Amino acid sequence: MKQKETQSEGDILFVGIDLGTSRSSISTSNGARQWLQSYVGWPKDFISLQVVGKPVLFGSEALKHRLSLDLCRPLEHGVIKEGLEKNEEAVKEIIKYLIELAKPAPGQKIYAVVGVPADTLKVNKLAIRRAVSGFADSLMVVSEPFAVAYGLNLLNNSLVIDIGAGTTDLCIMHGAIPSEEDQRTITNAGDYIDEQLYSYLTEKYPNSKFNKNMVRQFKEKYSFVRELAEDIKVEIPVDGKPVMHDIKNEIKRACESILPALVETTAEMIARFDPEFQVKIKNNIVLAGGGSLIRGLREYLQEALKEYGQCTVTCVEDPLFAGSNGALKLAQDMPAKYWEPLK
Amino acid sequence: MFPMNAKRRELKAREAILRGVYENNLRIIGKPAEESRTKLPLPLKKMLLFFSVGLLTILGQGSNLNLPMFPERQMSASLITQERKLVPDETRINPSDYKELLGSYSMPLRRMFGLGVKTIMLDAGHGGEDPGTIGKMGTKEKDITLDIAKRLKERLKKYGDFNIIMTREDDVTLPLNKRVELARASKADLFISIHLNYLPSKPINIIETYYFGPSSDAKTLQLAEKENAGSKYGLSEFKELIEKMGETLKLQESKELAASIQKKLFTNSRKKNGNIYNFGIKRAPFVVLLGVDVPAVLAEVSCLSNKQEELELNTESHRENLARYLEAGLLDYLNKGDANYEAKRNTE
Numbered sequence: 001m002k003q004k005e006t007q008s009e010g011d012i013l014f015v016g017i018d019l020g021t022s023r024s025s026i027s028t029s030n031g032a033r034q035w036l037q038s039y040v041g042w043p044k045d046f047i048s049l050q051v052v053g054k055p056v057l058f059g060s061e062a063l064k065h066r067l068s069l070d071l072c073r074p075l076e077h078g079v080i081k082e083g084l085e086k087n088e089e090a091v092k093e094i095i096k097y098l099i100e101l102a103k104p105a106p107g108q109k110i111y112a113v114v115g116v117p118a119d120t121l122k123v124n125k126l127a128i129r130r131a132v133s134g135f136a137d138s139l140m141v142v143s144e145p146f147a148v149a150y151g152l153n154l155l156n157n158s159l160v161i162d163i164g165a166g167t168t169d170l171c172i173m174h175g176a177i178p179s180e181e182d183q184r185t186i187t188n189a190g191d192y193i194d195e196q197l198y199s200y201l202t203e204k205y206p207n208s209k210f211n212k213n214m215v216r217q218f219k220e221k222y223s224f225v226r227e228l229a230e231d232i233k234v235e236i237p238v239d240g241k242p243v244m245h246d247i248k249n250e251i252k253r254a255c256e257s258i259l260p261a262l263v264e265t266t267a268e269m270i271a272r273f274d275p276e277f278q279v280k281i282k283n284n285i286v287l288a289g290g291g292s293l294i295r296g297l298r299e300y301l302q303e304a305l306k307e308y309g310q311c312t313v314t315c316v317e318d319p320l321f322a323g324s325n326g327a328l329k330l331a332q333d334m335p336a337k338y339w340e341p342l343k
Numbered sequence: 344m345f346p347m348n349a350k351r352r353e354l355k356a357r358e359a360i361l362r363g364v365y366e367n368n369l370r371i372i373g374k375p376a377e378e379s380r381t382k383l384p385l386p387l388k389k390m391l392l393f394f395s396v397g398l399l400t401i402l403g404q405g406s407n408l409n410l411p412m413f414p415e416r417q418m419s420a421s422l423i424t425q426e427r428k429l430v431p432d433e434t435r436i437n438p439s440d441y442k443e444l445l446g447s448y449s450m451p452l453r454r455m456f457g458l459g460v461k462t463i464m465l466d467a468g469h470g471g472e473d474p475g476t477i478g479k480m481g482t483k484e485k486d487i488t489l490d491i492a493k494r495l496k497e498r499l500k501k502y503g504d505f506n507i508i509m510t511r512e513d514d515v516t517l518p519l520n521k522r523v524e525l526a527r528a529s530k531a532d533l534f535i536s537i538h539l540n541y542l543p544s545k546p547i548n549i550i551e552t553y554y555f556g557p558s559s560d561a562k563t564l565q566l567a568e569k570e571n572a573g574s575k576y577g578l579s580e581f582k583e584l585i586e587k588m589g590e591t592l593k594l595q596e597s598k599e600l601a602a603s604i605q606k607k608l609f610t611n612s613r614k615k616n617g618n619i620y621n622f623g624i625k626r627a628p629f630v631v632l633l634g635v636d637v638p639a640v641l642a643e644v645s646c647l648s649n650k651q652e653e654l655e656l657n658t659e660s661h662r663e664n665l666a667r668y669l670e671a672g673l674l675d676y677l678n679k680g681d682a683n684y685e686a687k688r689n690t691e
C-alpha cells in the first residue's frame with residue numbers, strides 16, 4: 001500500500017492506451033478519457049498543406065480532408081500500404097496525439113500500458129514499443145482482450161470476445177497471464193462486415209453511388225442480427241439525386257456473416273477446458289469492442305451456444321474505453337519495481 | 344474465513360498476472376527476466392535440463408542419421424568451412440543419377456513449352472500448435488513466415504495475372520501432407536515455402552534455399568528431419584514419392600527457381616547487412632517439396648537465432664523487404680529465357 005501512496009503523489013501519470021485498428025482511446029490516472037478514429041493524414045503537397053493548415057491530421061478531421069491527405073490507418077489488418085516507415089510513423093503520431101489530449105502536467109513522468117490487437121502484437125511488439133517509447137518514460141505492451149479482462153476484474157474462468165475492426169480476439173482467463181493457447185484470433189470482424197455490406201449493396205443497387213466510408217457509417221448506425229422491428233432506409237445519391245434505399249436485409253446479412261466462425265471458435269475454446277471449468281467459463285462470457293454494439297449479438301450468441309449447455313453472455317458497458325480503462329488499471333496495479341527496468 | 348481465502352487467492356492471481364506482463368515485456372526488449380531466475384530456480388532448471396537433453400537428442404540423431412534411401416556421402420565440411428567458402432554448394436553434391444537430367448535443359452520448362460505460370464502457392468512455414476523455431480525474445484517462426492507470405496501475396500497480386508493461394512492465412516496447425524494436398528488440389532504451378540533458420544551454436548545470419556533432392560549434407564538432413572516432423576506420411580508413401588520424383592522435370596525447374604530466389608534474397612539482404620552469409624541452394628529431402636508435383640522450393644529467408652536479426656524481423660520494413668526479395672527472385676525465374684529480360688540482365 002505504501003507504494004501506492006508514493007505513486008499517487010502526482011509525479012507519475014499512469015496511462016492506459018487502447019491502440020485499435022479503427023479507434024484508439026486513452027484513459028489516464030488524472031481522469032482524462034479521450035478517443036479518436038485511428039486515421040493519420042499528412043498533406044499530400046504544398047497546396048494541400050495550405051488547405052488543411054496543419055502538418056498532420058487525426059481521426060475524423062483526417063477523414064474529412066482525405067482527398068488532400070496521405071491517409072494512413074496503421075494497424076489495418078493484412079493490408080500493406082506504400083511506405084512502411086509511414087505506418088510506424090502513424091502509430092507514433094497517434095500515441096503522441098493521445099498523450100497530448102490527456103494533458104500531462106509539465107515534468108510529470110508517464111508510465112504507459114498499451115493494448116494492441118493480439119495479431120498485431122505477435123509480429124509488431126518491438127515496432128510498437130519503439131513507436132511509443134519516445135512519449136513514455138516506462139512502457140508495457142499487452143494484448144487487447146487481456147487488457148479488457150483485467151479491467152473488468154475477470155481474472156478467472158472467463159472468456160472475453162473482443163470484436164474489433166480488423167480482428168476478433170478471444171481470450172480465456174484462468175487466473176494467470178493467458179498463454180497462446182488461451183488466445184485465438186479470427187480475421188472476420190468489423191472491416192469484413194463493411195466489405196460484405198459494400199458488395200451486397202453494389203449488387204442490389206448497381207446504379208447508386210456510395211463508398212466504403214458511407215457503408216461503415218451505415219453499419220455503425222444500424223447494425224443488427226436476428227430480428228428487428230423497424231425499417232432501415234438510407235439516402236444514397238442516384239445520378240446525383242438523393243434516393244431512399246432499403247438496406248435492412250443487407251445489413252442483417254453482412255452482420256451475420258461473422259457469426260459462424262465466431263460461434264465455432266467460441267465453442268472450440270470452451271471445449272478445451274476441464275468440464276468443471278467449462279461451466280464457469282460459459283457463465284462468464286463477455287463481449288467487447290465495437291462489434292459488441294451490434295444489436296442482438298449477445299442474444300444470438302447465448303442462443304447459439306445453448307446446445308453446449310446453459311451460458312450467460314454480457315456486453316461491456318463502455319466498449320470504446322474498456323480496453324484503455326483495463327490498460328490503465330494494469331498500469332496502476334503494476335508494482336514500481338516492474339516499471340524500473342522497462343524505461 | 345472463506346471470503347478471506349477467496350480474496351487472498353484473487354490477490355495471488357493478480358500478482359502472478361502482473362509479473363507475467365512484466366516478464367513478457369522484458370523479453371520483448373531482449374532482457375532476461377532476472378526476477379524469475381531468482382524466484383523460480385527449480386522450473387527454470389528443469390526447463391534448461393529439458394532443453395539440453397532435447398538438444399543432445401537432436402544432435403545425436405543428426406550424426407547417426409543414415410536414411411537408406413539417399414545416397415549418403417559423409418559430410419566433412421563443417422559449418423566453419425562453409426562460412427569460408429561462401430559459394431553455392433552445388434559443386435559439393437554431385438549425384439550422378441540426376442546429372443543428366445540437370446544438364447539437359449538450358450531454359451525453363453515453362454518457356455520451352457510456352458506455358459504460363461498462373462497459380463502460385465505460398466506456404467507459410469509451421470503454424471498453430473507448431474510454432475517453428477522461437478527466438479530469444481519470443482518471436483515465433485510461424486508468425487514471421489505468415490506475415491512475409493501475406494506481404495508476398497499482396498505484392499504478387501499487383502501484377503494481376505497470377506492466382507496467388509496460401510496454404511494458410513491464419514495461425515492454424517497444418518500438417519505437411521495437408522499442404523501438399525492443397526497444392527495439388529489447387530493445381531498450383533509453383534510452390535514456395537517460407538521458413539526461418541535457427542543455428543543454435545552460431546551467432547551468424549545465413550540465407551539458404553532448398554529444392555528437393557537427395558542430400559549428403561548431415562546438417563541439411565538434420566534440418567529436413569526437423570521440417571518433416573509431423574508430415575504424417577508413412578515411409579512407404581515417402582519412397583513412392585521419391586521414385587515418382589525421378590521421372591519428373593520438376594527437379595530442374597525447382598533448381599532454377601531456387602537459384603533465382605536465393606540470388607535475389609542474398610544480394611539484396613547483403614546490401615543492408617554486410618554480416619550475412621550465402622549458403623546457396625541445396626538439395627534436401629523436405630516432404631513438402633517432394634510431394635508437390637510442380638517446381639517447389641523452400642527458402643530459409645533469415646535466421647531467428649541471431650539476436651540482431653530477430654530484432655529486425657520484428658520490424659515491418661524488414662519483413663516487407665524480405666517479401667520484396669522473394670518477389671524479385673520469383674520474377675527473375677519467370678522471366679529467364681525471355682530475350683528482352685536476358686539482355687537487360689546482362690547489362691546490369
